Amino acid sequence: TRPRSNQQVVEIDAGLVAFVREHLPLDPQARVRVRTADARAGLAKVPEGWADVVIADVFGGARTPAHLTSTEFLDDVRRALAPTGWYVANLADGPPLTHLRGQIATAAARFGQLALAADPVVLRAKRFGNAVLVAADQELPVAEFTRRVAGDPHPGRVLHGRELADFAGGAAPVKDATAVASPAPPPSVFR
Template structure:
């Protein structure tokens, strides 16, 4: 069950694992590494301060929508969160500022995506976990095609995923999006990419150019350094990976015990 740490009102946990961190007084403060990397992506999605139409699949405590509202005022943001109880809890204890431009819906992410208008989003951010795993319906090539349909030309898809060596799940996701989009990149901590530990990785896809240069510099200089893999190095990483359709799609792997605990 979701729980808000009442002593630090901004920490949300699900089944004992940290799920979201929100500083109501400073929405640009991002505590978790993967959220910082998603924010770097938003920072490079367009010129600084330019409003965007954003679709967030998975909401949590709305950390990233709050960040986008602060850094890109005037953006129109739609958030789709399956857990209606979580939506109510966040609205009660961690309300959005008035005029944030964020609309939250308690709904299934895949169903919402399939019903969304074509060419309606500049960026689609996927951060959907059922417990500690990405649901199977969000891991197929058909899902990737729906994301591409909803994005405008040149739009950007960014997904928070989790895997560990030998990276069967992550490589399959790259194959899916590589079959649909012209450009791919992957952001992760070096130790994760080397297979030393299970962890988060941010998958990026676009039919236009990805801002890999700026992202690589930002991620390398972050308090939690990460690498941006693209081109030949990414092709080597995903070599031999097969596209996965709805009929064969599976959820992301179960993390090892303690992988995402508060420690």
């Protein structure tokens, strides 16, 4: 959708980066640069206000590292984002959804608008799964987001506003000092 945009990927696994460069080379015209670094360290090198979107799809094995779940990490994200920028995070959790609720509270402490998309079964804390959190300071296109999520081959549900705040259930924002990695998925997830 944005063929001429500059994109920067930060990947900590140097072996994976080498494999992709060798076997799945990027089109040189694509304006996609891949850097080998920790996501937070790589984000720190991005100029202030450079990014229209920061996507956190970060897993060490099957867990998001603790230092990428805090308000301090989101301060780094905010610094890198343009004033109209969006933060998008792929989050994984299972019953009782403590990690997911904490990530909603963390994003709400740094952004004015939030929306969350997930499988309704995950939202009801019936099984482990992924959710996508979108955060910004301007109005989000919630109706369009809801339509797209509902029309997906694996339809989901979108929460926003009061419904999302109620879902977060008064969870506290996560700080660096108390951050923990996301929970490990049960063995059945990868069968």
